[in-house]
Amino acid sequence: MFYPNVPLLHAMVAITVIVVYTRGVVRLTEHSRKLKDFVASTTTRMVIDGRMDLAGMEEESMSRSELFQSLRMAGIEQLGEVERAYLEPSGKLTSFPFAPGRTRTGLALLPPCEENWPAPLEENSVVPDSKDYCCWR
Incomplete structure (x- = not known):
């Protein structure tokens, strides 16, 4: 019993x-x-060529913060390092990085609480041409 x-x-x-x-x-x-x-669920693409696949994320109801968390857990620091990422039926995220030397500039995956988080630019500020920038919102 x-x-x-x-x-x-x-x-x-x-x-x-x-x-x-x-x-x-x-x-x-x-x-x-x-x-x-x-x-049964199927494998869904979440990242393609260093960019979020918004259609796949919407299909799986995955938020940007959930995707970033999963990529950080895989040791990814910025989105430009990822060639492809897939959400598996098990719920795990599988990521395939670019080959060495092919990494692109991409969106930082660091949470905003980090001390080296880039400062946001003001609306009408002059942007220097010497850096790479990305949109956050």
Whole structure:
């Protein structure tokens, strides 16, 4: 018994129902493409050539901060380092960096609380041509 007040038979019935239900769903998805698409998720592109794929992010309801967090966890410092990134059906983000020497300038993935966060430019300020800039908002 799992608990003194619950008979073993009840637990066995619950486990049997779960196993039968799972096997039934698996068999149905093997025969129906529409049901498989409804039940199982697919791989979705999140980053392409150092830029966010907004259509993929909208499809998966992934926010920019969630994407940045996942890329930071993979050791990525800025978006220009990533050639492709995919959200897998498991929920993990797989990223493929550019080959050495092909890295582009990209959006910083550092959170705004970092001390070396770039200062924002004012609306009518003169922008020097000697640096790379990106839009944040």
